[in-house]
């Protein structure tokens with residue numbers, strides 16, 4: 200039997216008396232493009248936070264390629280191949296777009312800090328490599344023109360794209376996108392859908408995305424998971440989810 | 456490796472040559488104003504504070520860990536290196552034949568400086584680890600506490616002269632310019648190398664957004680502690696040089712004032728800007744010296760020494776900066792030949808032309824910043 204790329208087993212996340220995620224089990228296979236939806240406060244972002252090690256789950260286990268992630272620090276998890284973006288954009292605002300993405304690429308560094316302090320040849324070589332990798336992702340995301348602009352000076356839609364570029368530069372196998380289309384106009388979200396498909400098809404990145412824009416979810420996802428009050432209430436292909444009475448009641452309202 | 460050794464050689468040669476030249480100028484009384492006193496006040500002390508400011512910039516400015524404990528690292532370096540020289544190295548030197556005294560002194564001073572730097576680095580590690588959980592004001596208070604504890608400790612240890620001060624330290628640094636300048640150059644070079652490399656971006660990412668940095672794969676704990684260790688190391692070495700130049704050190708030399716002054720320098724220069732720290736470090740010390748030239752004034756029936764106005768002047772400088780240039784003299788930028796050239800060529804005519812990079816984007820950005 201093939202092990203799934205990502206596996207959550209009975210994961211519970213409690214904040215004091217509040218149960219944000221309740222005994223959640225889910226699997227994502229390599230190469231899948233999965234959507235995670237649900238009403239506000241359903242616990243979607245919290246799921247991302249426990250996967251990436253920002254919170255340690257109160258109960259349950261999280262496995263990535265069969266290896267448990269519980270107890271690992273976020274940077275160790277990133278190193279294993281999981282990257283993410285944030286719902287409320289968290290770019291390094293004072294740094295340029297290129298610098299932001301170079302920090303993403305830094306996860307693959309091999310030189311030591313003391314070598315950098317003495318500017319060894321190996322460091323110079325590595326800097327050039329990491330910068331080339333960062334520029335590659337800027338190219339892919341059509342951000343090359345703004346490479347030297349401060350991240351905070353960019354419009355919202357571009358900032359979201361920089362976040363994706365930064366996450367991709369860590370060379371992930373799985374990328375978690377938290378509401379990538381939020382704040383985008385229809386044109387921009389159309390482009391985003393193209394990009395998401397391309398990431399999977401061209402670069403082989405597995406994608407799990409949270410999104411409120413149903414056009415995006417239904418348009419790109421092959422499988423959708425629905426969360427309500429921290430519990431998985433439905434799971435299946437977009438058409439089935441769209442017509443699932445429980446989902447309509449809890450989240451979608453009118454059938455879309 | 457070859458390159459590093461080459462540049463070390465160049466730095467040593469430059470410092471040595473300038474040292475000789477200055478000695479000739481000071482002792483030969485080439486210029487009326489260049490006396491032993493003005494040399495110390497306007498060259499030596501500023502050099503020391505350049506080292507302190509640039510090393511603190513690594514902690515406060517680049518990594519964003521607000522530390523008020525730099526005087527503590529400075530003190531540890533000074534006292535422990537002096538302890539080594541007084542209690543061990545002097546004895547060893549006495550057994551060296553006269554012909555080898557010079558070489559032995561040089562070697563022992565180097566050892567003392569390394570001990571000072573190493574001890575301070577160790578304290579940096581000790582302070583760095585528990586303060587990892589602290590941010591902002593809490594970190595400032597914890598590091599402030601550390602600095603004061605160190606000072607009070609030395610104030611009460613008889614081994615180090617307690618309140619009487621630690622005297623009789625061999626003055627192996629001699630004239631001083633060579634060592635002081637070499638340390639400042641080393642500190643600047645290391646900072647610059649770090650900032651130039653992608654490792655430097657890792658430090659900066661901690662300052663910008665610690666959580667995002669961690670999630671992007673930066674081991675933030677490691678970089679925070681590393682900033683403390685490297686910064687402390689240079690402050691410790693500076694302390695060692697001070698001790699072996701002056702021959703005596705006193706607990707008051709390491710009061711909280713020193714930490715505050717060095718923080719002021721970093722903030723004034725622009726958080727994270729190495730050249731800013733250099734300019735502000737040297738500039739504030741010179742300003743302080745110039746204030747001494749003011750006459751003694753009597754206010755409200757009390758006599759005020761010019762040096763009493765030091766803190767007042769610093770506060771004034773800071774307030775003015777907050778009003779007119781909150782990002783510091785240089786902001787996050789560095790002063791380089793390229794920037795100088797850009798400033799000089801910025802004629803009024805050209806200034807009206809918008810920058811080359813996608814102007815529509817940046818104007819849109821201005822609107823978007825406050826949605």
Ligand SMILES: Nc1ncnc2c1ncn2[C@@H]1O[C@H](COP(=O)(O)OP(=O)(O)OP(=O)(O)O)[C@@H](O)[C@H]1O
Pocket residue numbers: 214217218219237238239240241242243244245246286
């Ligand atoms: N650090 C925290 N401490 C306490 N409560 C938290 C914390 N993080 C999340 N919560 C709570 O957990 C619940 C789920 O939050 P979460 O952010 O995961 O929702 P979400 O599904 O992402 O919602 P949205 O669609 O609004 O982004 C909310 O009630 C929230 O207030």
Ligand SMILES: [Mg+2]
Pocket residue numbers: 243244245286
């Ligand atoms: Mg959310």
